[in-house]
Amino acid sequence: MAHLICHPPEDTTQFVPKLHLILETIKSGISAELKAELLAGITEIAESHHPSGASMDELRDVWRGVLPDHRILCLTESATHTAMWHHYANNYRGVVLEFRCIDELDSVWLAAKPVTYPAQKPAIYTADGWAELMNLQNEEAIRTILHAATYTKSPDWSYESEWRIASFKRPTDTGHFSDYKFDRRELGAVYFGPMISPEDRLSLCLAARAFPEAKLWDVEIGMSREFSLRAVNA
Template identity: 25%
Template sequence: MLLYKYRSAMGSADNDNTRRIFSSSSLYYAKASTFNDPFDAQVNVEPNSSRAEAIDRHWLILRERARGRGGFIDSVQGTHSNATFNIERIYDKVLNDTHIDHDRYYRDMIDSFGIVSLAENPDNLLLWAHYATNHYGMCLGFEWDETGLPPAEEVIYQNRYRTLEYYSHTEAELAAISLLQKSADWAYEREWRSVAKPEMEYNSSFAPDEHYERELEGLRSNPSQSPYYSEEQLKEKYTFLVGNVTVEGSGPKVFNQSALKEVVFGMRMSQSDVIDHINAIESYGFKPKFFQARKNPKRYQVDIHEL
């Protein structure tokens, strides 16, 4: 599917943002906090929960996931330890008196993802005006499945924030829900988004708690009743994979040059600038088809003509 990126014209400087799309074959994935709409990625995060409430709720979710993997019976106590460990990690980051500041944790988590905004077509008058420097810029058409970048999904437009049951979702699920919805006022954009996840490094962390101590005490007091269950196995039960972000989802991401299929120049771009842009784009190794938008003589629309 062809998806389009409206951009300003290339500047002469090497660090010009549009020029870098071609010079480095990359698109920039932005953080949601840098978007022009403060309502972007806005959801209703469940009201503050106490530590105990959060653990109990998260435990139920983990139990259901364990049931789906066929390990429900054996994992009940383990999932409670896992839930406790997960919540304690969140508390370490966002503890506010005795409650979790969900909104703060949510904002920080969302900003570890990166987003590229795209459009369905190259003839949207408002997008030309807003994102292509009043028709002086250009519109880049990508065969998105060929870019090698994260898949693009259609944005959902609605009038009310979506309410999330916070501990029912992974961080990736929360990002997918919130970053793919916007106010209905933006529906004219017919936007698609490619969302890049942060790269994570996982390390094992032994996290004993009162459940571990209780089991360990029982194991040591009655070793004959647990001949097949060693202290080492018990330790493994309370060892979890802890993820840390090594590469943020935001930043430039390289795409395959052949995925750029079209470049449409704005109706106000001069012919000399069009020629300069074609020469520059081809000098960077790209071979798209070139077009220019022209004002329709009878209707409020632009017509796209191949050069």
Template identity: 25%
Template sequence: MALGSADGKSIITREELELKTAQWLLKEDAASDQAFNKAAHAYLGKLHYKLYKYQQVLSSEAEKEKYLRLKRHLQKHEMSLSCPSRFNDPFDCQFAFPDDLDGELFMRCKNSLDAVWRVGCLTEHFDNRLMWSHYADSHRGICIEYDFSSFSPSLDRVVFAPVVYSSKRPEFTRELQDHLSHNQLNLQDRQYLTSALFTKDTIWKYESEWRILKGVHICKKYGAYLRCFMCHHLTQMPGCYQESDPYFEFTMPPISAVYFGAAINDSCKGQVAKKELQELCSRAGIPTFSMRLDKAGYAVRPIPE
């Protein structure tokens, strides 16, 4: 079902949505799928089904590939999904492990997420000043707007949900240790392992993050469908294919706008990059806006090009 097909008039808070997300990820009740889908549709409806990705534009000569990748993403409506280990928060996607956990088992669990998943991160707001500073090169980058109204996670074979912010990391239980050490993970175990990918420290709450998870551990027996829920082992097996590239280029929903940071014109290099990207967006029919600092308050405002 496309996200935009549900009634978005219901009122739901981010906190309520996170609670339903946590229940859905762990399948705590039989109606969790229906409850999560209804809540996600209603909440995204309030956002007009728009989510955003902040990106750096200016890069060194050694990082030129990043800029070329950004151009490809704008042309093809793509986004790079990356290994969880490449995130900027070392606690991200990590369980609370007991002190006496076997070292080999610890590394196996820690590395298994990279072996199975590629993850893309989005946010709910294009005018978040901290996000512009932290993820868009101190307002010298861009913010890409995606229209999720026709997005179908099931058709794209991805998991799509908001991040759950918590003061506690998911616990790596004794039962899970025993199952993992004996290669006897059941469906509930695999769902619990995946839930760590949607749990973050409350200090990151300002990001209002959503994530797209794509399985890259492909089994010849079952195909490419969400391998961590299907495969009995989290490591590579005979007859299975393991993706080694840390990135997966995922075709996103349509890009509906691009916002240029308020400081992108502060350098000649930024001016050249902005002009080039504006022309690229114009050819693709993507509206562009320039962010401007509010003259009186702490805010940034979009100005149509």
């Protein structure tokens, strides 16, 4: 609060109404004596009162209501990263789907944003960051938390080279997952894992015929343990 009073931001609309009013009044011009009195009052309150946690509880309630309706689609830049195949493709027995971003189709993939892997945690994971959230309107605070939780990870996960698309549950959706259709032309390639079963590979090769732009690739593990690609003549 003291920092905001000394350095009121240009846009104060995201703050709770009382704080918004105080900051706009300060920006319109108050005397140095009144500002000093405000700061002294804040210090006195901080030293003599203990927070009840009501604001934090209210924010938690809003968060619990929002989270079940939140949807995240996770994508990656690479089709040949060994750890990714191990973690997300059934120990090399699955497949990777590559999607094409097509402007004229307004492909949803165009909305993807890259995940960042900062060495320093976002502010929301610190006490100072939570103090700032408490001064925001609940909707703005939730947007701030969602963005940080959705688009940042620790550096340990940087190998994923991840991109994400975030949205919310549609009125007709149930449960915690949503299925979205995509245009047949948007499937650009299918990569078959090096351990995929012959039966799965055959059935997927046949199914891929319905997608005119989809190229088929076998992913192979070389002597150096690196992945290589070989085109499939389907």
